[in-house]
Amino acid sequence: VLAKLWLFLDARHWLLKTLRRQVVLRYALTASLIVTSTALATWQLSTRAEGGGPFSQLPPGKAALLEQQAARLAQARQHLVPKPNPTSVVIPTSPPPLRQAGIIDMRQGPFEPTTFRGVNAWRGPLHGETWVLAYAGQREYPRVQGALYVELEGRGLDGQFTYHPLGYFLAPTGQAALRIVGWSGTVLSLRTATGATIHFDVATNRYQP
Amino acid sequence: MLRARDPAQVRDDALRMGAQKLSAGCESCANGFQPDRAQRDHKKEGCMLWKFLRWMSPWLSSAVCASAAGVIIASSVNLAFFAPAAEASPSKPLTDWSWYVETTSGATVQQLGCNQGQFDAAHNTNSLVFLDFGGQNSSGTGTTEINGTPVSNLQIETLAEDFANGYYICTGSDTTTVLTLAVGTNNSAYDISSSGGKAWAGVVQAVTQGTQSDASQVSIWGANDIEPSWSSWSAAKSWVDGYSNNGGGLYLDYGSADGCSQTTDTNTTCNNRWTQSDVYYVAWGALSALSSPEIYYTSLAAQWTQISRYGAQYSQGPIYFEGPLDEYDLDNSTLTSSAAWNALTSDLNQYAATQPTEDMPYSLEVHSAS
Numbered sequence: 108v109l110a111k112l113w114l115f116l117d118a119r120h121w122l123l124k125t126l127r128r129q130v131v132l133r134y135a136l137t138a139s140l141i142v143t144s145t146a147l148a149t150w151q152l153s154t155r156a157e158g159g160g161p162f163s164q165l166p167p168g169k170a171a172l173l174e175q176q177a178a179r180l181a182q183a184r185q186h187l188v189p190k191p192n193p194t195s196v197v198i199p200t201s202p203p204p205l206r207q208a209g210i211i212d213m214r215q216g217p218f219e220p221t222t223f224r225g226v227n228a229w230r231g232p233l234h235g236e237t238w239v240l241a242y243a244g245q246r247e248y249p250r251v252q253g254a255l256y257v258e259l260e261g262r263g264l265d266g267q268f269t270y271h272p273l274g275y276f277l278a279p280t281g282q283a284a285l286r287i288v289g290w291s292g293t294v295l296s297l298r299t300a301t302g303a304t305i306h307f308d309v310a311t312n313r314y315q316p
Numbered sequence: 317m318l319r320a321r322d323p324a325q326v327r328d329d330a331l332r333m334g335a336q337k338l339s340a341g342c343e344s345c346a347n348g349f350q351p352d353r354a355q356r357d358h359k360k361e362g363c364m365l366w367k368f369l370r371w372m373s374p375w376l377s378s379a380v381c382a383s384a385a386g387v388i389i390a391s392s393v394n395l396a397f398f399a400p401a402a403e404a405s406p407s408k409p410l411t412d413w414s415w416y417v418e419t420t421s422g423a424t425v426q427q428l429g430c431n432q433g434q435f436d437a438a439h440n441t442n443s444l445v446f447l448d449f450g451g452q453n454s455s456g457t458g459t460t461e462i463n464g465t466p467v468s469n470l471q472i473e474t475l476a477e478d479f480a481n482g483y484y485i486c487t488g489s490d491t492t493t494v495l496t497l498a499v500g501t502n503n504s505a506y507d508i509s510s511s512g513g514k515a516w517a518g519v520v521q522a523v524t525q526g527t528q529s530d531a532s533q534v535s536i537w538g539a540n541d542i543e544p545s546w547s548s549w550s551a552a553k554s555w556v557d558g559y560s561n562n563g564g565g566l567y568l569d570y571g572s573a574d575g576c577s578q579t580t581d582t583n584t585t586c587n588n589r590w591t592q593s594d595v596y597y598v599a600w601g602a603l604s605a606l607s608s609p610e611i612y613y614t615s616l617a618a619q620w621t622q623i624s625r626y627g628a629q630y631s632q633g634p635i636y637f638e639g640p641l642d643e644y645d646l647d648n649s650t651l652t653s654s655a656a657w658n659a660l661t662s663d664l665n666q667y668a669a670t671q672p673t674e675d676m677p678y679s680l681e682v683h684s685a686s
Binding site for chain 2: 183188192217220224
């Protein structure tokens with residue numbers, strides 16, 4: 108009985124010791140996991156935040172161009188000169204811009220291209236200093252239709268231009284985009300994509316057959 | 317003695333059955349689940365991980381929690397000590413005003429630059445502004461402004477220098493804010509060619525030279541409102557290459573992706589037989605290209621997101637946009653600067669591939685200068 112009891116106690120002692128050792132080991136491993144994951148995550152996040160430099164995300168060639176630009180700025184800052192007082196700076200007066208009447212082959216215009224798709228434009232006199240800018244093309248929204256976008260162009264006291272938009276004038280010919288192909292006085296000749304020609308008078312803002 | 321621990325034994329048995337199924341080539345590993353053999357079988361290296369995991373199994377959930385805790389701690393530490401201020405504030409930057417130039421008045425343009433300089437100095441912020449001078453003429457000697465006014469390259473250079481000088485002077489005692497001034501044309505008129513690109517590179521070089529005295533606060537880029545509907549892809553590519561190969565430096569594409577897909581990134585077609593790949597090239601793929609896309613409607617943000625996605629999947633990587641361009645001042649049926657910003661950022665954030673790692677630095681709105 109004693110021998111069995113001894114064996115039992117001894118085994119129990121061994122078991123408790125082993126279990127205790129394992130518990131300590133597991134605590135140690137868990138702690139080391141916390142430390143390791145903290146260190147790794149900190150390194151990863153700080154690397155990402157710093158980005159290894161301001162342009163490191165970019166393709167190398169592009170980054171090099173931006174770095175050159177930053178270097179130019181830094182170099183210029185080493186030789187700062189006092190700035191003039193804004194009120195003492197005299198800008199040479201520019202002559203008022205010239206105006207030429209005629210067709211302008213450019214698609215860009217003062218409109219949003221998904222609303223109106225420009226084809227070309229015309230600029231010409233209406234009366235006195237008031238001229239007209241007419242952009243031909245296609246209205247895209249709310250429905251697709253050939254149209255003109257018209258603005259009145261005046262001159263301010265400084266000789267520069269002022270603008271007064273008159274809006275869109277939808278063509279009676281349906282969906283085809285318009286192109287300005289000629290003009291006579293205030294009447295524009297417009298050709299549709301189907302080849303038909305119609306006219307628009309910028310003095311009355313009406314289409315003519 | 318160990319058999320007396322019935323619940324553990326039951327669990328061991330279950331694990332052993334699983335292990336026998338999973339590790340057919342590791343018999344000793346399966347045997348190793350018998351606790352009294354465990355010490356002897358540890359020499360089998362291929363089984364070490366499995367044994368370790370099994371040993372830790374009662375603690376695995378704790379270990380996972382511990383790792384997660386570590387990451388959370390690290391994030392907090394990182395935010396507190398490493399992250400730059402901009403990272404902590406993912407909001408829209410102040411909106412810079414760009415211009416369709418419809419004037420030849422140096423005084424007018426200088427005043428616009430002065431306004432931007434005062435604004436930047438007051439808010440301690442940098443700005444990105446383009447001046448759009450319209451389309452190039454056929455001889456490469458000038459442009460036709462959006463209102464049809466012809467201007468020479470020399471006039472363009474002088475006007476851009478006036479804007480830069482106005483900015484520099486009006487920042488006053490502030491010497492740290494920076495204006496990036498992009499001198500712009502478009503692909504809707506003539507000279508959409510290599511020689512046109514070369515001519516524009518010459519304009520940008522001249523402006524850079526002419527703004528030397530302002531160079532501590534002003535950088536000069538080229539710019540182009542490139543839109544698929546306005547010219548063929550080959551013509552636009554020739555212009556881009558002519559510009560890049562002749563020392564033009566960086567240029568800003570503030571154009572559109574009209575007709576491109578809003579939902580797919582598989583190089584589908586856009587207007588005028590362009591493809592997503594073509595739009596990507598002129599906006600980002602070309603060495604000199606940077607992008608500030610037109611975001612006039614939410615649909616345009618979706619188009620640019622797909623193009624960036626295309627780049628991430630099939631080309632040089634996603635586009636790091638400078639910021640969205642809106643035109644609310646010219647057409648108040650379009651998105652405001654805040655709405656344009658939100659549309660682009662939320663669309664880009666839909667995909668891991670296009671998610672910006674940093675906030676876009678700018679927000680641009682175009683106005684008319686007459």
